[in-house]
Amino acid sequence: MRRFFEQWLTAHARLRIASWVAAMLLFSMLGGLWVIQPGYHALEQRRVSLAASVQAIKEQQQQKRALDTQLKAAQRNLPALASESFSAMATGKRPGVMLMKWQPEGESAELELRSQWASVPGLFNALSRTDARLKRFSVAAGEGALSVTLWLEATHEK
CATH class of the missing domain: 3.30.1360 (Gyrase A; domain 2)
Structure with missing residues (x-):
């Protein structure tokens, strides 16, 4: 391990800067994922919840259309209920x-x-x-x- 540090310290400045930048980018990405991950799960749960809500609304619309059709059929089948005058x-x-x-x-x-x-x-x-x-x-x-x-x-x- 000691030899690795010695090689890095004696390496060219460009190599040290490039490796330092690469290490920082790697750590930033890992840190960003650590911060972003809970938010991603919350967004995914929200997306699933909204998809379920949309599905429920579609089912309610289908039920409403079916009930409207049944109501119209029932209204067509009902005789006219006209009340006569009392005598x-x-x-x-x-x-x-x-x-x-x-x-x-x-x-x-x-x-x-x-x-x-x-x-x-x-x-x-x-x-x-x-x-x-x-x-x-x-x-x-x-x-x-x-x-x-x-x-x-x-x-x-x-």
Whole structure:
């Protein structure tokens, strides 16, 4: 080892400067890598995270397109749900139903009917297709038939 240092010290000045510069460049590069390496790992982790985010966004866009397609198909298949105007007389003329009392009071009204039990579900079904909203109702046993009282409220759809 001693001989190596003696040869270097007795060598030409250009060789000593060149070897000194080469050694410093080597040490600077190693030091730079030591400093840069953690930053490189952080950047690589960030790149992987962003790639995963982009993939998740692409999957969400595909799901949204599929749901939009399903929604459009469902909307095409639905019949037009137009509500008809409520008429107490038409309600009283349903089979198995007889109008007993109709008392409108501004935006609300009371409707009393006599009905057979089998006609009650059809009555509510017919009422659901009209522009009247059922606030409450009562069903009581009457003389030979049910007494159905409905409290209705007019809806104002825009």
